[in-house]
Amino acid sequence: MSEYKSIVNNNRYYSLYVTAGEKCKTIGAQDGTFPDFGHHMKNEMGGIWIHPIKIADGFYLGIDNKFYKAVEYETLPYGSLFRYEPVNGIAIQRFQFSPDEAKGVYVRYTFKNNDDNPKSLKVCFITRFDIMPVWLSENAGIFDFEDNAVYDGENQIVIAKDSGHDWYGVLGSDFEISSSQVEISKEHIEPYRSSGKGVSASISLELTLEPKGNKELTFIIAGSPYGKEDALKEFRALKENRDEYYFNKLIRYHNIRNAARLETSDQEFDHIFEWVKYNIDWLIQDCEGYGRGLTAGMPEYPWWFGCDNSYSTQGLLALGSFDLAKQTLLLLKNYSEKHNGNGRIVHEVTTNGVIANPGNSQETSHFIMAVYNYLRWTGDIETTKELYDYCKKGISWLLNEMDEDRDLLPSGYGIIEIQGLNVELIDTAVYTCKALYCMHEMSRVFGEESIEYLKLGEKLKEIINTRLWDDKYGLFVDAVGTTAQVIERIDALLNDEHHKTYISPEYRDYLSELKQHCQAMPRDEELPFIINKNWVINTPMETHLADHDKALTALDNMKSDEFVGEYGIYLSGFMKQSMMTISTGVQAVAEARNGRCGESLALLKRICKTYGLVLPGSISEMSPDYGCFVQAWTVYGMAVSVVECFAGFKPQAYDKKLVIEPCIPYEWDKMNLQHIRIGDSFVDFSFTRNGKNEVYVISSTGNIDIQFNVNEADRILVNGEEACCEIHLGLGTSVIEVLRN
Incomplete structure (x- = not known):
């Protein structure tokens, strides 16, 4: 699959990204942080969402009590990749993806020691839970309440809950943790602060890297709007099926590409x-x-x-x-x-x-x-x-x-x-x-x-x-309206503070002339305008x-x-x-x-x-x-x-028919379009142009009648034989040559 890289411009604070699964979306900044932002929900549109609720405002990794922003962000079709400046000779990379089968996100950090000496790091992963309902929930009588969290030693996870609802967030990892490594606080654990009624939880550990050695840490954030048992089930599924989910994600995007x-x-x-x-x-x-x-x-x-x-x-x-x-x-x-x-x-x-x-x-x-x-x-x-x-x-x-x-x-x-x-x-x-x-x-x-x-x-x-x-x-x-309606809309335009900025003198004159025209007519007379x-x-x-x-x-x-x-x-x-x-x-x-x-x-x-x-x-x-x-x-x-x-596909799958009437931009001298689906059939389309002459190759599978229309040709050959402008093709592959003098 193709990939696309970008160097993060830290001056562009609100360059955002999404790590998407069907059931979980993580939205943050391309420098790896999670700034407050939002129009529909002020300061709350980012973070980790398991719709119809938000689970967390975001997460951060501290290294030796310092926090770093990413210097490079890369969008992958199936996930997001962040690269950080080396810390004490250690290269750090963060990769995250959300599977489509479960409600959560994986956050994997890779540490690579580029030195010939062993290195140790104190690592602290912080999640700010902020469990709240989606926009307009108050219209349905659903409101946000304070969150709280506890450590579950049996499952080695932090469980957060909205105190007014049966909504849960879960933080865990792919390695063993104990209560001594966990901190839970209603206050923000530095350095970043966010809006809302959330609660913070962190997992700390000391990481030792051999010379030229690598280590990975994967954190899992899951949740559910459907109760504690469902949240725990989702977390367990994420923990147990990471490799399978990742493979499925790659296959999904391979199929989308093709x-x-x-x-x-x-x-x-x-x-x-x-x-x-x-x-x-x-x-x-x-x-x-x-x-x-x-x-x-x-x-x-x-x-x-x-x-x-x-x-x-x-x-x-x-x-x-x-x-x-x-x-x-x-x-x-x-x-x-x-x-x-x-x-x-x-x-x-x-x-x-x-x-x-x-x-x-x-x-x-x-x-x-x-x-x-x-x-x-x-x-x-x-x-x-x-x-x-x-x-x-x-x-x-x-x-x-x-x-x-x-x-x-x-x-x-x-x-x-x-x-x-x-x-x-x-x-x-x-x-x-x-x-x-x-x-x-x-x-x-x-x-x-x-x-x-x-x-x-x-x-x-x-x-x-x-x-x-x-x-x-x-x-x-x-539109069409009465003269009274037109005048009303002209006045609204001219008096609107936002639109005033964009009304040029010429536009103002046009509106004034239209208004005068309407004023000379009966108020209830309709006119197109x-x-x-x-x-x-x-x-x-x-x-x-x-x-x-x-x-x-x-x-x-x-x-x-x-x-x-x-x-x-x-x-x-x-x-x-x-x-x-x-x-x-x-x-x-x-x-x-x-x-x-x-x-x-x-x-x-x-x-x-x-x-x-x-x-x-x-x-x-x-x-x-x-x-x-x-x-x-x-x-x-x-x-x-x-x-x-361009390819000219006009399907009528309910009658098992397809008309192809191409109109290829002259800028292109070739065009291949593969695996086009019509009903239960698939069609491949190939085009090449050489001067005025064109060659089309149409391959089809399934039970579909294809009518291929050609405009303005001196000669048409189908599989080497003369044909007319309206060509009917069946199953298999046909080569259509359109020849012009």
């Missing part, structure tokens, strides 16, 4: 594509009793989201992660059904099932798209039918409760969560239109075809391409619903520096400040789905410029280097563009 494995002319892009797959795996959260699914990002969003996963699961499916996509979609459906019951999809669910937001309008239609996408990649009729029944409620909720004027444009908040922007938004309209087409196709598959879905979809598509299109600017509009030039005006092109000429016009206009910054697409074309991987990723998909794969790749490479700027091996949520240091929805732009658009 699924949807990409090799192109651009090795740097291939490397980043590979690490995006690892990043996704770090964000899986398995909470017994609450569900398993893909979370949004670290460190601030380690729980489940409707919007984020409606994007992310599409990337997961393109990469072959069917089971994770299934569990994530079912989790969102189940919480939505329990909390809303009317088809509405929740926006945000914490890891103990508290709903932070019952859902924005766009999320329900977006979720329906994700469900259909699951069906077309997996062919899993049974699971999709379970999801489809709730989707029927969802489309009804959008077109009735959220569309009071019955113009097919649901109201409410969309992807852009700007206070007051809860009118008839472009993204909600577009995703509702796409959802209608998806509902029609699913109804057909389930033997209850509803032509009404298709008719409504066609009608809404026409509305999008007429009423929601602005000829003057060559763009789709932000552009107020922010929010990035979601690209969704008609992303979904391929925009008329071809309009799509090309809008994409050309959105290529300007009004929309594109150094690292991608601005969230607002007017304000030109923030960029995110999702705004850029959706634009990349929009370009690719409209046959502009070179432009798509150029955008993806802007995302790639941010790789490793905060966490080596990862891409931050906000471009170039802030927000979450790893974000799930980055996989949408990367995987969907490459697999569905």
Whole structure:
């Protein structure tokens, strides 16, 4: 597996990392410390988490009564590695990993004596337990209490407990310890202090190293929100199965690497594509009793989201992660059904099932798209039918409760969560239109075809391409609203202290002119309007619903520096400040789905410029280097563009069909994509370009009919024989030569 190294810049105190297992996440600084930080939970988002509770603020190693920061940090797909300056001629390294089978983390220190003389060290490993519930737990009547701890001599461990709950943390090691080596204190054991109601515990010992000798010490931190016996069971499993768990971890990442494995002319892009797959795996959260699914990002969003996963699961499916996509979609459906019951999809669910937001309008239609996408990649009729029944409620909720004027444009908040922007938004309209087409196709598959879905979809598509299109600017509009609503939002923008900073004189003049235009009209008259030039005006092109000429016009206009910054697409074309991987990723998909794969790749490479700027091996949520240091929805732009658009995979696994219609960026003269999963089948795709001529090699296993489409060829040879532009391939390997004069 590839690795990625970084020298820690100690001036960048908040360069964070995560050591991830499905059941335990350790989040700290790349210098090896655990600083207090956090927005959702002030000063408490770092440390060791076994969701839905936090176990500890962190841990430290003292050597001869001194504490040292790491000088080098290395991200491994399966763990984290820290290197320290030599102490008295002894090289020190710390490696940590969390298995996926158990609730805990291993912390292994390696000491290497580089001297020709024996050396002794006094070592003290300190853990600051801070057992507390996840964000918003107080809404469920769950609060944090003081922690206490005791030494358990029989098991040679320290057991910590939240005094108000049956929550436990455990500290132990792979070597024998006695009570004389253990110190427990409500006060902090120096040198670092952290917030909270925790308790400290330390294990001390003297370490002797032979000349040129090595020694290892492994500490184990475990815990459980399900009682003492479960915490002890987890610790024992960790202690007894370390080698097996480590081997399993390596195999897991070997398999991740080889699924949807990409090799192109651009090795740097291939490397980043590979690490995006690892990043996704770090964000899986398995909470017994609450569900398993893909979370949004670290460190601030380690729980489940409707919007984020409606994007992310599409990337997961393109990469072959069917089971994770299934569990994530079912989790969102189940919480939505329990909390809303009317088809509405929740926006945000914490890891103990508290709903932070019952859902924005766009999320329900977006979720329906994700469900259909699951069906077309997996062919899993049974699971999709379970999801489809709730989707029927969802489309009804959008077109009735959220569309009071019955113009097919649901109201409410969309992807852009700007206070007051809860009118008839472009993204909600577009995703509702796409959802209608998806509902029609699913109804057909389930033997209850509803032509009404298709008719409504066609009608809404026409509305999008007429009423929601602005000829003057060559763009789709932000929204539709009454003149009174538009004026209200203009005033809110101009008076908002945060936005004032980013409103240029030209933008202020535009808003004033729009306000005057609205003031001359009846207050209840509706009009389409552009107020922010929010990035979601690209969704008609992303979904391929925009008329071809309009799509090309809008994409050309959105290529300007009004929309594109150094690292991608601005969230607002007017304000030109923030960029995110999702705004850029959706634009990349929009370009690719409209046959502009070179432009798509150029955008993806802007995302790639941010790789490793905060966490080596990862891409931050906000471009170039802030927000979450790893974000799930980055996989949408990367995987969907490459697999569905560049390679051109258009699966219909429920009909055992696959259409391949490649659109390889001209910058690449080769592209190999191996082990693409469609239903029960796997397909390998290989491409080489020599001048105007192209050679494709398609290999498939399983029962799937492959239709390969070629555009603009003078001659086509399949396995050496003449063929037409629409080629049907079966099991095995086929060589397709596309020849042009």
